[in-house]
Amino acid sequence: MSGYAKGAGRVPTGFAAETFISEHTFREGHRAIEGNAAGNTKKRKREKKGDSSIVSGEGAYKGPWAKFEEERPDAASDDEFGDDVEVEIIYEEDEIEANPAPASKKLAGTDYHDTEVEGETSEFVGSRQYDYQGRTYMHVPNDLDIKLTGDRGDAKNFIPKKLVHTYKYHTKAITQVRFFPGSGHLLLSASADSKIALWDTYHQRELLRTYSGHTKSVNDIDFNPSGTQFVSASYDRFMKLWDTETGKCLNKFTTGKTPHVVRINPSKPHEFLAGMSDKKIMQYDTRSGEMVQEYDHHLGPVNTITYCDENRRFITTSDDKSLRAWEYGIPVPIKFIAEPYMFSMVRSAPHPTGKYVAFQSSDNQITVYSSTDKFRQNRKKSYRGHNVAGYAPDVAISPDGQFISSGDSGGYVCFWDWKTCKMWHKIEASDSPVLAVQWHPRETSKVISGDLNGVLKYWD
Structure with a gap:
């Protein structure tokens, strides 16, 4: 690698040397790593944003609140786990939206109670x-x-x-x-x-x-x-x-x-x-x-x-x-x-x-x-x-x-x-x-x- 090292010394995790790398070399290395990562992981797709003129129902406008589409891993990953194993991916965001927990009736640590309920x-x-x-x-x-x-x-x-x-x-x-x-x-x-x-x-x-x-x-x-x-x-x-x-x-x-x-x-x-x-x-x-x-x-x-x-x-x-x-x-x-x-x-x-x-x-x-x-x-x-x-x-x-x-x-x-x-x-x-x-x-x-x-x- 072209460049020079100076200020070498021990750090808690090993040995480190300060190195100069040209901008071109750095970009090349960065792209190579990103390419590998992209090949290994599949990007999750979002649902369509919908039509802004439709308020509710099919095709309604979701905008930035559109959920991620549910998906199965592709064939390659099937092979990896064996043919018969079906892996279901659960996305945390969807789980929360699908099953909203009912809000607590009473605020913890307070003694507020509904004034309407208590009669005169x-x-x-x-x-x-x-x-x-x-x-x-x-x-x-x-x-x-x-x-x-x-x-x-x-x-x-x-x-x-x-x-x-x-x-x-x-x-x-x-x-x-x-x-x-x-x-x-x-x-x-x-x-x-x-x-x-x-x-x-x-x-x-x-x-x-x-x-x-x-x-x-x-x-x-x-x-x-x-x-x-x-x-x-x-x-x-x-x-x-x-x-x-x-x-x-x-x-x-x-x-x-x-x-x-x-x-x-x-x-x-x-x-x-x-x-x-x-x-x-x-x-x-x-x-x-x-x-x-x-x-x-x-x-x-x-x-x-x-x-x-x-x-x-x-x-x-x-x-x-x-x-x-x-x-x-x-x-x-x-x-x-x-x-x-x-x-x-x-x-x-x-x-x-x-x-x-x-x-x-x-x-x-x-x-x-x-x-x-x-x-x-x-x-x-x-x-x-x-x-x-x-x-x-x-x-x-x-x-x-x-x-x-x-x-x-x-x-x-x-x-x-x-x-x-x-x-x-x-x-x-x-x-x-x-x-x-x-x-x-x-x-x-x-x-x-x-x-x-x-x-x-x-x-x-």
Whole structure:
């Protein structure tokens, strides 16, 4: 062989020498080897690609997905194995296509199960379902020293000081609490243990009914104005409409995305809005079960929905650190606020006057925006002194509009004066973060708090 060798030396597999070979010599040798290999092996033939105008059936277009043709070894190889031996060649690709294994119903290592399969159940667990007149717990009691119906008047609110009652049923974090609209004689709680519970706020203060049907954490609940129905949203991606009295699930809604917040329209109780994890706000009609409008302008998951201007408009906030105001039913924002100093606002509460909305901002403060035409931030109103980082504690305003309260990641319930923005009081409510806080709509100083351990505490 022409050329030269240099740098000869030992290698682990023997003796090697670096050699120079001309291009021509190399090509000749390469062709000779390839020719031998071609003579020994037979190239597998593919089926015809088919006609691109035929979709299915004989001669259908297969293109690059055409299979290899099944073939028998030729006569030469028959002789090699003996005349009577027939060798069948099985191609791995064809084997896989011919017998596709059915996909596993359950994903290994996960406990996902089909939400459709699991039905909704509800159980009455109170001591008495009916009173002597055959009325259920839905009936507003009138044997109390407080009037729970009619106009509230100008009753003043006070800061609660002592613990009155502890409700225990939930095993995981309380995500939301709601008093029965108007009277407040019942209390609804939602939890991360996927359960919803209805409690009595007077008499024995017992657990009355449980609602099961969600398979993951329930993250929001909302009553209709009459309290006969409520809607729940969960991480199992379903929103469900329940009958408060019977516990029957009346309807289910899903877009395949997680709902973060649900709000029934007080002026149109058969419609509700849902803020979703895919940046959209969906408007549903509970009578038809249809989605009737979609508001798609946010750039991140939607956190809050607050009705204003006699429910003709609503304000939404999102993880995109912006605030948008909308006309109800029109999917184009009428106001968009996004300032460089803004943080995402995770919970909201409208002021009883209807002029303002308070937002829990992620930078450990509560900010206030006007809910009239301008939708401007009220720079004078900022409530600080609590810690919310990493959590989304609820914010609530007393029925007379005098106090604003919030949960705190240190286990406190904090109260501020609405006018002066000074913190009035802190209640040490738990040894874990307090996530849910609501004022009783009728009482002067009753507040409910729910913590990360699933304990509800009633304060006076």
